[in-house]
Amino acid sequence: MKISIIGTGTVGQTIASKLIELGYDVMLGTRNVQEKLSSTAKDGYGNPPFSEWNKSNARVKLGTFEEAASWGEIVLNATNGANSIAALKLAGAKNLSGKILIDISNPLDFSNGMPPSLLPGLHNTNSLGEEIQKTFPEAKVVKTLNTVWCGLMVKPDMIGKGDHINYISGNDPGAKAEVKKLLTQFGWKDENILDLGDISGARATESVMPIWLRVMGVVRTGAFNFTLVR
Amino acid sequence: MKISIIGTGTVGQTIASKLIELGYDVMLGTRNVQEKLSSTAKDGYGNPPFSEWNKSNARVKLGTFEEAASWGEIVLNATNGANSIAALKLAGAKNLSGKILIDISNPLDFSNGMPPSLLPGLHNTNSLGEEIQKTFPEAKVVKTLNTVWCGLMVKPDMIGKGDHINYISGNDPGAKAEVKKLLTQFGWKDENILDLGDISGARATESVMPIWLRVMGVVRTGAFNFTLVR
Numbered sequence A, B: 001m002k003i004s005i006i007g008t009g010t011v012g013q014t015i016a017s018k019l020i021e022l023g024y025d026v027m028l029g030t031r032n033v034q035e036k037l038s039s040t041a042k043d044g045y046g047n048p049p050f051s052e053w054n055k056s057n058a059r060v061k062l063g064t065f066e067e068a069a070s071w072g073e074i075v076l077n078a079t080n081g082a083n084s085i086a087a088l089k090l091a092g093a094k095n096l097s098g099k100i101l102i103d104i105s106n107p108l109d110f111s112n113g114m115p116p117s118l119l120p121g122l123h124n125t126n127s128l129g130e131e132i133q134k135t136f137p138e139a140k141v142v143k144t145l146n147t148v149w150c151g152l153m154v155k156p157d158m159i160g161k162g163d164h165i166n167y168i169s170g171n172d173p174g175a176k177a178e179v180k181k182l183l184t185q186f187g188w189k190d191e192n193i194l195d196l197g198d199i200s201g202a203r204a205t206e207s208v209m210p211i212w213l214r215v216m217g218v219v220r221t222g223a224f225n226f227t228l229v230r
Helices: A010-021 A033-038 A050-055 A065-071 A081-091 A128-135 A173-186 A201-206 A208-219 B010-021 B033-038 B050-055 B065-071 B081-091 B128-135 B173-186 B201-206 B208-219
Strands: A002-006 A025-030 A061-064 A074-077 A100-103 A140-144 A166-170 A193-195 A225-229 B002-006 B025-030 B061-064 B074-077 B100-103 B140-144 B166-170 B193-195 B225-229
Touching (some): A033 A061, A128 A140, A140 A173, A201 B208, B065 B081, B074 B081, B128 B140, B140 B173, B166 B201
Parallel strands (some): A025 A061, A166 A193, B002 B025, B074 B100
Antiparallel strands (some): B140 B166
């Protein structure tokens, strides 16, 4: 199966490597392919340039947002939340139509200092997941994984024997069932994936960011998560 | 020690009963004492009228907001978040000055339907805890317990042997240490009380509400909480 990932940052790279390991065909979508391949600058978080990662992940294809979205049977949004809608518009509504669009992004707003807050208009009574679904009504948007650090997304058993929580939200039950299969391949146990119902569940999971970021500031690692006690 | 509680709803009653059990002197503050005692109407959540609870909790004193705040050595805000600032203003800044003011409220906004969202101006880049601290700069505001259902606030071992998370935030380390002692008496283990630093931590803990409410809608009980896995 062909899965395309919109966004080439650490999150996109992490998911891409895992998907390749699982035997999927993967294409990463970026704004400008030549620029991405030739850049030798570190990214905004001090990570190595994409070209270095690409050398050891040569099986991952690289294309424009549009090429990737058109090519993939499933599309995954791993862009910076502030750019997600714009990037997906470049990917093209027709290329997303009828497809599962896995959204793992967060609408982080770095303009008020650290830790980031959530973007105006995309929290509390709305969310990025909902906004993507509204903007691309023919895509089957499934929100998941956005409440955990990318390392844990594809290797949940790194902590607590994998027993911690992940959420899934979306309007299409069939799409959620497909995404759950993928999550299971990532190592998520079925009983740890809580179905929050329709895509408005994204409002709840994106709201995890403020407490997640504050706790990260205390425990000083992204390799933590929450689990449900009842 | 004399502890006064501003607010006579289920949360205030639950805390009051526990404090009495622990041997504290307790006064509940309400807008209108005579009205509160004579009312036979159920509250907005369908709970019995205050007068009934009061019969079996006769050791709890009842006073106006102002009387309660003036009388207590520690003051606890258990009002509805939408009314907290107004109620505390009636309690009087001078009666809060120099005192520990434990804030366990959430700025819930029921005007957009269920589940409630957070009140405009009191989330994301602000919080009710911070707003209370700004409004009463001479009070030592400590935010805690607002991420759990009131039954668990005073009986954490009701689930998971008490091993789940509670947060504490506030600008005054001494005040936080005092409140931690009280939390320990409520049954909270020290290792489960995560200090998030200054009162801006309230921004993070009040933001737990959206996911808490959504999860409650799935598990259909308030008797759950999260715990940290790392």
